[in-house]
Amino acid sequence: MDSPEFIAGMREWGYGVTAFTPRKAGTGSRTVEESQEAEGGQAARSPARAAASFRVKVELENFYVHRAVGDQGGGRDEIYWCTSTSSDKVSGRGFKSEEFGAVTGGDTCTFSTSKRTVFDNQASTGLVLHIQCWEADQSTSAWYDALQRALNELSDHIFSTWWWNMAGVLPGTDIVGYMGELVVLFAWLMDHLRNDDDLSCQRLIALDQFDLALLARRGRTNWHFDGDGYHELRVKYSGDMVPFPVGTLEYVVEGDDGWGDPITLPWESMSAPALAVYGGKLYASYIHENDNAVMLTVRDGHTWSEPQRISNWASYHAPALAAHDGKLHCVLVGHNDYVYWSTFDGTSWRALTELDRHRASTAVSLCQGPSMAVGVNLLHMVHVGLDGISRDKVLSGGSWSDATQDTPWRSEKPISLAWHDSRLWRAKRESPTDLTVRLGNGRYSTFAGRTEWSDIGPQPVQTLHGPTLTVHNNTMRFLYRSTNGNLYIAFPRSGGVGVGVPKLVAREGPVKPMAESAAASHDGKLFVMYHRSPS
Structure with missing residues (x-):
């Protein structure tokens, strides 16, 4: 872009x-059974497939x-x-x-x-x-x-x-x-x-x-x-129809004794996944590699369900999931680059509703999937328009606000959102030629009908992809894929003025996602899911 x-x-x-x-x-x-035997069992890895x-x-x-x-x-x-x-x-x-x-x-x-x-x-x-x-x-x-x-x-x-x-x-x-x-x-x-x-x-x-x-x-x-x-x-x-690259879905769990080993799931995705907890279960969504179908799998106890396609939805980009007001919400970018929204009540999904025609990506762009965060009685969503400007929308009382533009925040990567300490936090990669991660936070003003953002500034880390914000044990975490391909995690410094020294997300060898990661706090543990690069 x-x-x-x-x-x-x-x-x-x-x-x-x-x-x-x-x-x-x-x-x-x-297999699913092998993946479920132990939270922390090392996944066996087969040789990488030859590229077509x-x-x-x-x-x-x-x-x-x-x-x-x-x-x-x-x-x-x-x-x-x-x-x-x-x-x-x-x-x-x-x-x-x-x-x-x-x-x-x-x-x-x-x-x-x-x-x-x-x-x-x-x-x-x-x-x-x-x-x-x-x-x-x-x-x-x-x-x-x-x-x-x-x-x-x-x-x-x-x-x-x-x-x-x-x-x-x-x-x-x-x-x-x-x-x-x-x-x-x-x-x-x-x-x-x-x-x-x-x-x-x-x-x-x-x-x-x-x-x-x-x-x-x-x-x-x-x-x-x-x-x-x-x-x-x-x-x-005007050449061949190039296939999308795919990666095997994998996740790693942080418990009381630290990080477990990566656990591999028997499904492949062409996008980063999305995670959310709803009704006491962990939901994961991703994009199927052949037909661009939006898939959903649910972890109940220690068992992941066989993924199912959600209706006839399709996308080239990672979806976003969030639980709010008794429903599971999904926001995605359609093949026409418009932004759509639906809700799940535990039984069925509503038909997609078009949210925004400020297109979320250009003809050749990287994943511009939206992001959501749950605040106090509000659901916040951000996506990047065709002009590269981030647009914020807020769901309140079942209705979405008009999109508000925050001109200084432009991006050609997904922007991550998280709610913590009565504030909305966001993170992005700076630009195509500046891999620095920038952090900001803000408070939503009901009177102004928008989030009034403060810019915390660039952080001393670099990434080729969008960073990920999440909250676990009442502490905000900051995940990113470094330029060497490894997944790192960092915590905010005292006073919330930035992030501290990052640490590898790993028990032994480093975790190597292909792109962005997703994270959710569930059953007292932090789950981090991604699609995996080959060894």
Whole structure:
């Protein structure tokens, strides 16, 4: 998601780095009975499945000029686009489009059908694209030959140092930093070539398998290039229907004697799960990998029920669960990116009700599932709109309030909510290029009809995903997946001004979720569920 802050940063620095986070496919599973024998029994793990290969085809369709470069003060540009690409399977070739002459603000320019394909080959775990927007100005044919060689060299370099493999092997690999180095490498290549053309803006965009699966289903997306000029690039996908990556559901329990060992469930999910306690039972919901069905399983005593699909609901993103006013509430994002709500009375679910048309995600985004927290006689919900702005809604007396926007809080990851100490708490990852976690809290004002937030500020932890807030034994906990893939937990500092030193969520080896985790306090224990990365 291209937030206004991200676009403004491109304008200042002339380039942007977008790293969508790699998720790894899950491994095998155990039976329900094996999982239930002991809270803390180590789950046996079978070898990871080989990743499937699929044809990925990405084309440049058109671009819209928000602001012209205005070379030589005339306000009319000659624009062309270049790319270097690579998947984990194949190095792409350098691409240069035709030139679009006399381009001015407000114009939409369409790429010719014979010169628009930037990648058409096999991929398995993802695709990296380095895209540049140029303004032409009297460069020679020798310059364009040298540019083509530089584009090919960068494609080969991306392939030879495939960052997905590095991120999976080297603990603590700085993915965004590595991608930034590729941008610097291209700048170095350009500095050694004499030319008169101007580089308006460049972006390095990395799509993992989840993002490619979303793009394959939605067909198109827009990427913004705000540098010397401001151009919005429309991209089309016309390759194979990419499968979503899946992971095995797993959970770990903290009791009086600390953390138990992870317990594996025999079901796979393409999303992070959701947890909530209702009627003395622990409910878990997740997204089925094949048909995107919203699934529900219930833990009664030490037994998990066989998952059942809830009606005909489907989503690409993690749902949210919360118990409030005698009912179990579910909020989810539909395939049309609208937000929907339903309730369960212990017997049946009501039909979905549309809550909001401020879409929760863009054509290629990571999980933008909503989040809920139960306050005093109120149910709070937050989701992220198409513009990247968080929107808050409150359920009171059976009716939802209008969505209120809190402009300073933007995110391209799920925002977590929790109610503790008479205040509503929230946490998010800062931005695509800043992995710092930011914390805030607030009080709901009935008079104002909104939560009046205070910004606690960034915390000394980093994550590639959204953090998770939960309350257990009257203490708020802060869970996050670190950049090395391990799950950590931290507690608020004295006075609630931030989080303390984080600790591993583990009895022995570290717990490695694929994305966000879910947490709920139940039967005097803290349950943390996630879908698991392979060993």
